[in-house]
Amino acid sequence: MHVPFCAHHCGYCDFAVVAGRDELIDRYLDALEAELARLGEAASVETLFLGGGTPTHLAPEQLDRLLATLARWLPLHPQGEFTVEANPDTLSDDKVAVLARWGVNRVSLGAQSFASATLAVLERAHQPEAIAPAVQRVRRAGLMVSLDLIFGVPGQSLQDWRADLLQALSLQPDHLSTYGLTYEKGTPLWKQRRRGQLIPLSEADELTMYELAMDLLGERGFEHYEISNFAFSGRRSRHNQVYWANHAYHGFGLGAARYVHGVRSVNTRDLDGYLRKALAGESVTRASEQLAPEERARETLVVQLRRSDGIERAAFTEQTGFVLDELIGTRLTTLVEQGFLHDDGQHVCLTRRGKCVADAVIERLL
Ligand code: SF4
Structure with a gap:
């Protein structure tokens, strides 16, 4: 959502976000309700993820209304997982209380860095001092905490990154996501890079930072269960594992993506268009595509290889109808010999070396 x-x-x-148009929030909640009503009847779900954007940018009463709408149309299984994304400076005690009241059990906090200079390059709105109190608020309400961090930011040294990881660990999160900075076309950071106003870190430096995260978080007992994600035992994100298994999921709201009955579709990213169509009871889908079975199998291979559990051959065949080795042939053996993949006969997964260059390995495999 x-x-x-x-x-x-x-x-x-480069997500579908809008800043400075808060006067549209109430209409957006009306539109979301209208989009959900097109389901016709409530659909029980095992996991919910409310992201954005910044859901906690909403006022407590707006958040309460949104969560009531979700409970009406997408009732959560009693043992379900309900995650909400939040920014540290938007998480007041009353908003956390609203989340807890509606059954949210995880908060994913966009910390990104504990260094003011790094946050300034990223043009984040919060200061480092806002992070610890936000974590404490979530904890006091009995919810799990996940922290997002970004590495490879211009000006960030290996020592800065180590300090970020150590500060994050000192807050004892249940889960950590570490993302290498990417320069998405059209973003202000991409433009600055193109004009030579900032100097990106070298790939070698980024790699050293990634390896430091693997070492440090591994030493502290975190399980590296997906290329960018680390969790304490039993605290993996169940929701995100659906994406990495290539199983079905719904999606609602501006720019949302879904994968239902083998059809991938995305909603419009135009806010005015979304509001107009949803409120008129029309479809807000911008594009959809039915994948051929072999394409679906290849896509499954790509996302499952992101997991440290990798691809389980028998489950892969059951899910896709294809035999893994027939899809990729001798390229698998070559990549195993080169030390990028591990193959025990049942599972195929990336080695540590393979995780460092995962995109290239997947490209060569296909
Ligand atoms: S808080 Fe920043 S990074 Fe997060 S969705 Fe909004 S604009 Fe994007």
Whole structure:
């Protein structure tokens, strides 16, 4: 469920977000309700993820209304997982209380860095001092905490990154996501890079930072269960594992993506168009595509290889109808010999070396 409103548009972000149009929030909630009503009847779900945007940018009463709408149309299984994304400076005690009241059990906090200079390059709205109190608020309400961090930011040294990881660990999160900075076309950061106003880190430096995260978080007992994600035992994100298994999921809201009955579709990213169509009871889907079975199998291979559990041959065949080895042939053996993949006969997964160059390995495999 996508909520596009943010206090401010960060320099690296190319999600479907809007800043400075808060007067549209109530209409957006009407539109989401109208989009959900097209389901016809409530659909029980095992996991929910409310992201954006910044869902916690909404006022407590707006958040309460949104969560009531979700409970009406997408009732959560009693043992379900319900995650909400939040920015540290938007998480007041009353908003956390609203989340807890509606059964949210995880909060994913966009910390990104504990260094003011790094946050300034990323054009984040919050200061480092806002992160620890936000974590404490979530903890006091009995919810799990996941922290997002970004590495490879211009000006960030290996020592800065180590300090970020150590500060994050000192807050004892249940889960950590570490993302290498990407320069998405059209973002302010991409433009600055093109004009030579900032110097990106070298690939070698980024790799060293990634390896440091693997070492440090591994030493502290975190399981590296997906290329960018680390969790304490039993605290993996169940929701995101659906994506990495290539199983079906719904999606609602501006720019939301879904994968239902083998059809991938995305909603419009135009806020005015979304509001108009949803409120008129029309479809807000911008594009959809039915994948051929072999394409679906290849896509399954790509996403499952992101997991440290990798691809389980028998489950892969059951899910896709294809035999893994027939799809990729001798390229698998070559990549195993080169030390990028591990194959025990049942599972195929990336080695540590393979994780460092995962995109290239997947490209060669296909
Ligand atoms: S707060 Fe998150 S969603 Fe909003 S602009 Fe920044 S990075 Fe994008």
